[in-house]
Amino acid sequence: MEALVLIFAEIILACMAPVIAILGAIVGAVIEGILLLFGGVFAEWVQARRARRASAKGKSSPPRKPLIPRKVVHWVAGGSAVLGVLGVVATYVFFQPILRLVIETASEKAGMSVEYAEASGSLLGGHVVLNGLEMARAHETGLAFDLAVARAEADVDLWSLLSDTPRLELGQVEGVEGYVIPPLPREEAAGEERGLPKPRRAFKADRLAVEGVDVEIRPRGTEPYTLAIETGEVAPFRSGLALFDLLFRSNLTAEVAGQPLVVETREITEQGRETRWAFEDVDAAQLKRLVPRAPLTWIETGRATVMVEDRWSLSEDFVDMNWRLAARDMAVSVPEGAARTERMLAGGLGKLVAAQGGNAEFRYQLQLDAEEMARLREGDIDLFWDTVLAGVMKGGIVREDQESEAPQEPEEHTEDKPGAIDRLKSFFEKDDPAD
Numbered sequence: 001m002e003a004l005v006l007i008f009a010e011i012i013l014a015c016m017a018p019v020i021a022i023l024g025a026i027v028g029a030v031i032e033g034i035l036l037l038f039g040g041v042f043a044e045w046v047q048a049r050r051a052r053r054a055s056a057k058g059k060s061s062p063p064r065k066p067l068i069p070r071k072v073v074h075w076v077a078g079g080s081a082v083l084g085v086l087g088v089v090a091t092y093v094f095f096q097p098i099l100r101l102v103i104e105t106a107s108e109k110a111g112m113s114v115e116y117a118e119a120s121g122s123l124l125g126g127h128v129v130l131n132g133l134e135m136a137r138a139h140e141t142g143l144a145f146d147l148a149v150a151r152a153e154a155d156v157d158l159w160s161l162l163s164d165t166p167r168l169e170l171g172q173v174e175g176v177e178g179y180v181i182p183p184l185p186r187e188e189a190a191g192e193e194r195g196l197p198k199p200r201r202a203f204k205a206d207r208l209a210v211e212g213v214d215v216e217i218r219p220r221g222t223e224p225y226t227l228a229i230e231t232g233e234v235a236p237f238r239s240g241l242a243l244f245d246l247l248f249r250s251n252l253t254a255e256v257a258g259q260p261l262v263v264e265t266r267e268i269t270e271q272g273r274e275t276r277w278a279f280e281d282v283d284a285a286q287l288k289r290l291v292p293r294a295p296l297t298w299i300e301t302g303r304a305t306v307m308v309e310d311r312w313s314l315s316e317d318f319v320d321m322n323w324r325l326a327a328r329d330m331a332v333s334v335p336e337g338a339a340r341t342e343r344m345l346a347g348g349l350g351k352l353v354a355a356q357g358g359n360a361e362f363r364y365q366l367q368l369d370a371e372e373m374a375r376l377r378e379g380d381i382d383l384f385w386d387t388v389l390a391g392v393m394k395g396g397i398v399r400e401d402q403e404s405e406a407p408q409e410p411e412e413h414t415e416d417k418p419g420a421i422d423r424l425k426s427f428f429e430k431d432d433p434a435d
Contacts, residue, residue: 001242001243001246002143002196002242002243003112003135003137003145003147003196004149004152004173005199005239005242006106006107006110006196006197006199007103007114007130007133007135007152008152008154008168008171008203008205008239009106009199009200009201009203009239010102010103010106010199011099011103011128011130011154011156012154012156012161012166012168012201012203013102013106013200013201014098014099014102014103014123014128015123015126015128015156015158015161016161019158019159019161019162095119095121095122095123096119098123099119099123099128100119103116107135109197110137110196110197111137111139112135112136112137112145112196113134113135113136113137114133114134114135115133115134116130116131116132116133116134117131117132117133118130118131118132119131124158126154126155126156126157126158127153127154127155127156128153128154128156129151129152129153129154130149130151130152130153131150131151132148132150133148133149133150133151133152134147134148134149135147135149137196139181139183141183141184142183142184143180143181143182143183143196144180144181145178145179145180145181146178146179147176147177147178147179147180147215148175148176148177148178149173149174149175149176150174150175150176150212151172151173151174151175152172152173152174153170153171153172153173154168154170154171154172155168155169155170155171156168156169157169165201165202165203165204166201166203166204167203167204167205167206168203168204168205168206168208168237169205169206169207170205170206170207170208170209171205171207171208171209171237172208172209172210172211173208173209173210173211173213174210174211174212175211175212176210176212176213176214176215176229177214177215178215178216179215179216179217179218179224180215180216180217180218180227181218181219181220182217182218182219182220184220198240199239202238202239202240203239204236204237204238204239205234205236205237205239206235206236207233207234207235207236207237208233208234208235208237208245209231209232209233210229210231210232210233210246211229211230211231211232212229212230213227213228213229213232213254214226214227214228215227215228219289219292222289222292223289225256225257225258225286225289225290226255226256226257226258227254227255227256228254228255229252229253229254230253230254230255231251231252231253232246232250232251232252232253232254233250233251233252234246234249234250236314241373244384247263247277248263248275248277248308248310248321249265249273249275249312250263250265250275251263251264251265256279256290257286257289257290258286259279259280259281259282259283259286260279260280261278261279262276262277262278263275263276263277263278264276268311271313271314271315272311272312272313272314273311273312273313273314274309274310274311274312275308275309275310275311275312276307276308276309276310277306277307277308277309277310278305278306278307278308279305279306279307280305280306280307281303281304281305282303282304282305282306283303284296284299284300284301284302284303284304284327284330285301287299287304287306291385291389293385293386293389294335294342294345294346294389295332295345295346295349295389296389297335298332298333298334298335298346298349298350299327299330299331299332300331300332300333301329301330301331302327302328302329302330302331302358303327303328303329303330304325304326304327304328304330305324305325305326305328306323306324306325307323307324307325307326308321308322308323308324309321309322310322316370317370317373318367318368318369318370318373319366319367319368319373320365320366320367321365321366321367321388322363322364322365323362323363323364323365323366323388324361324362324363325361325362325363326360326361326362327353327358327359327360327361327362328358328359329358329359330353330358330359330360331350331353331354331358332346332349332350332353332354333346333350334346334347334350364388366387366388368387
C-alpha cells in the first residue's frame with residue numbers, strides 16, 4: 001500500500017506541470033494588462049500636466065509619447081504568455097517523458113525500481129493511467145516487495161494542487177500480484193528505516209478502489225500467507241493513514257491466510273459513518289502469524305472470532321471502536337525466553353482461560369483523539385495493534401455472571417499514563433529475561 005501511495009503522490013506531482021504552465025499564461029496576460037493600464041493612465045496624466053504648463057506659457061504641448069514603449073510591454077508580457085502556452089502544449093507532446101522522469105526520480109529516492117509498459121491520459125486534464133506497472137524493493141530489515149499491477153488510474157483535481165492538500169477525485173488499482181516482506185518490528189529494527197519515505201505532500205482521494213489483489217505476505221522468520229482482496233473501496237481515503245483506512249474505513253471483501261475478512265461501512269448521517277469488521281472462526285496459529293504481538297503469541301491452540309463496531313465522522317478525526325474477541329477451545333502457554341512481566345501475565349491469562357474451559361470472550365472500547373490519531377499517521381500499524389491488544393487485555397475476560405476479569409499485573413506496572421497509545425501494557429516492554 002505504501003508503494004501505491006507513493007506512485008499516486010508522484011502522479012499528482014507530474015500534474016503540476018500544466019498547472020504551472022496555465023498560471024504562466026495567466027500571469028503573462030495579467031502583466032500585459034497591468035502595464036498597458038499603468039502606461040495608459042499614467043501617460044495621460046503626464047500629458048495633461050504638460051499641456052497645462054504649455055498653455056500657461058502660450059505654447060503648444062509636445063506630442064504624447066508612451067511612458068512604457070509598446071514593444072517592451074508586448075515582449076515582456078507576450079513572452080510570459082508564450083512560455084505558458086508552450087508549457088501547456090508540452091504536457092501533451094512530452095506527456096510520457098515528464099511522467100517517467102517524475103516517477104523515476106521519486107523511486108530512486110525511495111530505493112525502489114518502478115517500470116510501466118504503457119501510460120495514457122492527459123496531465124492537463126489530470127487523468128493518468130499506468131498499465132503493466134512493476135515495482136520492486138529489496139531491504140534486509142525494512143519493507144521489501146516485488147509487485148506487478150495490471151492497471152493504476154488517477155483523476156487529479158488540478159486546482160487542488162494549489163492548496164495544502166491535493167485531491168484525487170478517483171484512485172483505482174486493478175490486478176495486483178507478487179509478494180511483500182513486512183518490516184521487522186520496531187524493537188528489532190531500532191534506528192533503521194522500516195518503510196518507504198513519506199510522499200512530499202499528503203493527499204486525499206474522494207474514492208479509492210482496489211480490485212483483484214492476490215499477494216503473498218512473507219514475514220521474516222515465519223511461514224508466508226496470502227492476502228487476496230476481491231474488491232475494496234475507501235471513500236474518502238487519506239494517504240497519511242493508508243493502511244488504517246483500507247482496513248477500518250472501507251468496504252472490503254478479502255481473504256487473509258484463507259480466512260474471510262469482511263469490512264462494511266454504511267452512511268448513518270451526512271457526516272457520520274458506521275463500520276463493521278469481521279474476522280470469524282480463525283485458527284489461533286493463523287491469527288498470531290497475522291498479528292505476531294502479545295497476547296496473541298501466547299495462544300497455543302484454539303480458534304478465535306474478532307468483531308469490531310466503529311462509529312466515526314468525516315468531519316472529525318477520532319476513533320471510537322468496540323472490539324470483541326471470542327476464543328473457543330483456547331489453550332495459553334508462556335513463550336520461551338519471555339521476560340518476567342510477560343511470564344506473569346501469560347500465566348494469569350492461562351489460568352483464567354482454563355477456568356472458562358478454553359472458551360473466553362474479551363471486550364474493549366478503543367478511543368483515540370485527534371492527537372493520538374496523528375501519531376498513527378506515521379504508518380506504523382504495529383503501534384495500532386499494540387494499542388488494541390493492550391486494551392483487550394485491560395478489558396479482560398467477559399463472563400455472563402459477573403464483570404470482566406483481567407490478568408493481574410505486578411504493582412509497579414499498574415500506573416496509568418495519559419493517552420490511549422501511551423497506556424500500553426508492560427508486557428510490551430521487554431525487560432531482562434534473566435530476571
